[in-house]
Amino acid sequence: MFSAVPDSEPKPKLLYCRCAYAQVVPQAVKDGVLAKLCESGASFESVADLCEMAAHRDERLKAFAAGTPLRIAACYPRVVRGLFLQCGSPLPEEGAEVLNMRAQTAEEVAAGMLKEE
Amino acid sequence: MITHTHRPMRVVLYEGAGAIALSAEARAQLMATLLDKGYAVTRAGNGNGVSGAFPHDDRSLLVLGSFAGGPPMLEDATGKTHIEARDITGLGAEAVLALVEKTRGERPMNQPGTWKPWFPVIDYARCTNCMQCLSFCLFDVYGVSQEGKIQVQNNDNCKTNCPACSRVCPEVAIMFPKYSSAPINGDVVNTDDLRREKMKVDITSLLGGDIYASLKDRSAQAKSRFSKERSPDKALEERKKCLTKMAADGFIPAEVLASLPSPDEILRKAEEAKARALAAGMAE
Numbered sequence: 001m002f003s004a005v006p007d008s009e010p011k012p013k014l015l016y017c018r019c020a021y022a023q024v025v026p027q028a029v030k031d032g033v034l035a036k037l038c039e040s041g042a043s044f045e046s047v048a049d050l051c052e053m054a055a056h057r058d059e060r061l062k063a064f065a066a067g068t069p070l071r072i073a074a075c076y077p078r079v080v081r082g083l084f085l086q087c088g089s090p091l092p093e094e095g096a097e098v099l100n101m102r103a104q105t106a107e108e109v110a111a112g113m114l115k116e117e
Numbered sequence: 118m119i120t121h122t123h124r125p126m127r128v129v130l131y132e133g134a135g136a137i138a139l140s141a142e143a144r145a146q147l148m149a150t151l152l153d154k155g156y157a158v159t160r161a162g163n164g165n166g167v168s169g170a171f172p173h174d175d176r177s178l179l180v181l182g183s184f185a186g187g188p189p190m191l192e193d194a195t196g197k198t199h200i201e202a203r204d205i206t207g208l209g210a211e212a213v214l215a216l217v218e219k220t221r222g223e224r225p226m227n228q229p230g231t232w233k234p235w236f237p238v239i240d241y242a243r244c245t246n247c248m249q250c251l252s253f254c255l256f257d258v259y260g261v262s263q264e265g266k267i268q269v270q271n272n273d274n275c276k277t278n279c280p281a282c283s284r285v286c287p288e289v290a291i292m293f294p295k296y297s298s299a300p301i302n303g304d305v306v307n308t309d310d311l312r313r314e315k316m317k318v319d320i321t322s323l324l325g326g327d328i329y330a331s332l333k334d335r336s337a338q339a340k341s342r343f344s345k346e347r348s349p350d351k352a353l354e355e356r357k358k359c360l361t362k363m364a365a366d367g368f369i370p371a372e373v374l375a376s377l378p379s380p381d382e383i384l385r386k387a388e389e390a391k392a393r394a395l396a397a398g399m400a401e
Contacts, residue, residue, distance in 0.1 A: 018152035020229040022295040024302070031149065038145040043162045046148060048155045051234035051294050052227055055272055058124065060157075079294045079303025082238040086269055102302070 013067045014044035014113055017074040017101075021049040025075060025101045032106025033073050033113070040114050050074055054083040061089045068095035071113050075102045125224035126177035128217060129159045135189065136182035137206070138162075150210040151217065155228040179220055181205050181213065235295055236272030237282060243290035243306070250282040250291055258282070278370055 016037060019025040037044055045064070047053060050072075053061055064070065065084050070091070074080045077098035084091045091098075099109040128151055132138040139147065144160070151158050180191060180202040188202035201220060205213050237250070237258065246267050251259040259282075260270035283291035283301045292303040300306045364370070 018149070020153050020155065021232070021234050024295055024297060031145075034149055035141070035145045038148065038160070039141040041162055042160075044160050045157075046152055046160065047157045048152050048229065049234060052155075054238075055234040055236060056227075060124075075294065076292075076303035076305075078240055078305065079238055079292045082240055082292060082303070083294065085241065086238055103304070 009117065010069055012069040012071050012117075013064075014042060015064055015070065015072045015074075016044060016046040016113075017050045017072065018046060018048050019051075019075065019101070021052050029101045029104075029106045029109070033101060033109045036106065036110035037073075037113065040110075042114065050080065050083055054087050057087050061087050065089040065091050065096070068092055070096045071099065072096070073099045073101055073109050073113055076100055124157065125221050125226050126179050127159060128156050129161055129178055129180045131161050131180050131182040131202075133161055133163050136184055139183065143210075147205075147210045147213055150214050153229060154214060154218075155226055156217065177201075179203065179217060181217075233277050233295060235277040235279075235293065236275045237269055237280075238292045238294060238303070239267065239269060240290045240292060243288045245288055245290075247287065250286055253285050254282050276370065 014037065016034060018030060018034075034046075047060075050061075061084055064072075066089075072080060077100060080098045081091050097112070099112045101109055104112075130139075130144070130148065132144075138144075148158050148160065176197070177199045178201070180188075180200060182188070182202065182204065183206045184202070184204045185206075188204045191200040191202050193200055203216055203220065205216070208216070244267065246265075248261075248267055251261070251267060256274040256276060257271050258269060258275045260268050262268050280291075280293045280296050280301050283289075283293060283296075289300050289306045291301075293301050294303055296302045
């Protein structure tokens with residue numbers, strides 16, 4: 001479990017990508033991460049698929065990129081950063097962390113999303 | 118087919134003050150059900166925990182909650198956003214989905230299962246702007262910015278499950294997020310990947326020089342009846358052979374090959390790209 005971050009520090013915003021349009025993220029991992037986010041009680045944002053949003057230059061990507069500090073549970077950081085950049089909304093190097101549900105375990109991703117700084 | 122219309126609404130699962138929180142299991146099941154149907158879902162709790170809220174630009178919000186006294190009447194103070202609230206007390210995930218679908222009505226929305234987001238993503242940290250991808254792609258997916266920089270400009274033109282351009286990129290700078298294997302899927306590029314990619318296909322050598330040089334040689338060809346080695350037509354024929362081989366190796370779907378544009382179209386595209394790049398260079 002985590003505890004509340006002091007009010008003086010900006011709270012990281014959490015974004016979960018379901019990768020619903022293609023089954024390239026292991027089902028058990030994305031289900032496991034979602035379960036742990038839901039268990040945590042944290043408020044968070046979730047989208048069906050960041051690639052689908054990027055394909056039609058969804059304006060909400062700009063809001064996500066601007067919402068730092070930010071933690072994203074999705075896939076390979078190289079490609080996630082590329083998606084945002086290609087849409088004209090680059091993720092800042094500092095303040096945006098991408099957790100990789102294709103290569104990390106659900107426990108690792110959830111821990112990274114919910115960690116205290 | 119993808120729709121480029123604005124997302125019809127944003128679903129908010131509200132579990133803050135005035136609403137009864139769902140169990141963690143029910144929450145996860147509900148969110149997974151909505152996400153798998155293509156909805157974006159905001160989980161809003163009591164404000165504790167590590168997360169803050171994102172700003173939103175949605176025109177329509179659907180607020181779901183287990184409201185003890187029935188759904189509240191909500192109105193956006195700015196008047197920009199239409200807000201509706203629904204009580205989901207006692208409803209399972211599928212019943213909530215039905216409620217959400219009914220609220221959406223006929224408004225169009227992309228949904229999983231009907232289309233795959235398939236397009237290249239350029240890793241500009243690796244890209245050297247060599248334009249081989251632009252020369253190679255047959256479907257105008259790539260273009261050149263006003264600054265002369267390679268860009269993905271028409272991702273709807275990309276052929277689903279065809280990652281051929283990424284295979285010919287000498288710097289392994291082209292990724293397809295929905296591809297299964299590294300490094301095309303965006304995984305970290307290692308030295309073995311680089312060596313392997315460079316062993317595959319060198320488009321420049323296929324064309325007997327870069328494509329622009331080939332185009333210049335068209336006029337030279339007119340002057341020399343024996344300049345077969347520099348013939349753009351021959352180069353294009355070799356290029357097609359290369360594609361056929363890649364298809365035989367399972368790299369390119371057969372239907373992609375079946376819809377190849379004519380050599381004239383390819384040359385026209387390259388000439389247009391060159392003109393744009395030159396114009397951009399002169400403007401600087």
